[in-house]
Amino acid sequence: MPLAAFLATVLQSHKAPKRWALGLLNPFPLAISPKGAARETDGAETGFKWYETRCFCDTGIEPAPTCEDTNIIKNAGWDTGKFSPWKYYPVAEDREIVDFSIKAGGADGTGYRFQTGNFHYDKSMWLYQDLTACPGVTLQCSFKWMWDKYYGIAQNDGSTLVPYVRIYQDDDTYAIVSPYPESDADTKRWIESDSFYFTIPASGKTRIWYVASSPQGEWINTSTEPYKSNWVHRTNKLALDSLICYPL
Structure with a gap:
């Protein structure tokens, strides 16, 4: 039965x-x-x-x-040392996925972390995990992130593009949470995201996404002379860990 x-x-x-x-x-x-x-x-x-x-x-x-004090997201902090059961889109927004691996040494002394390779404008990161849980359950979550460098790329409309990492649910166009560094002071250290919430739909199934981007071009010519070039390689890296969700 x-x-x-x-x-x-x-x-x-x-x-x-x-x-x-x-x-x-x-x-x-x-x-x-x-x-x-x-x-x-x-x-x-x-x-x-x-x-x-x-x-x-x-x-x-x-x-x-759904009430037990456990995380319904499997291997949420990559504590197994493996990427599975997470999955990724190999090409997103016509950009190749950034190189990544699971590295030893996570936030606050945890065993492992998710770590990208060089992240720049021509790379993207779309990770996801499919969840099964009780319909109608609302979860409160947070995660930890660390960018290696800060970039602020000015746009013609007056806005500025910065590195970010976001959480989406299913096919929603609005992120549940979207933390980003505001200056160099927010780099090279673990930062915990604001708490965010999502609800399991009536089907009992949902998909949670990590989406990240870094806005700088990989190379920039810093020369001020018209006939000389001084190409500088602009790098960045993103680390993730400790995605924790509890039912309310």
């Missing part, structure tokens, strides 16, 4: 237990009282995680705990 149906049957037939234990081997390690009402185990078992019954929904794949 599916877990959602089992829980519904118990809740209709008996007094609701305070919480359930999910075991690694036995999915229903529940003690039964003489009157037939399910109650908590005595805690002697090992390898179990406790969840309140209100935290479950049937996602169509497996019952999903």
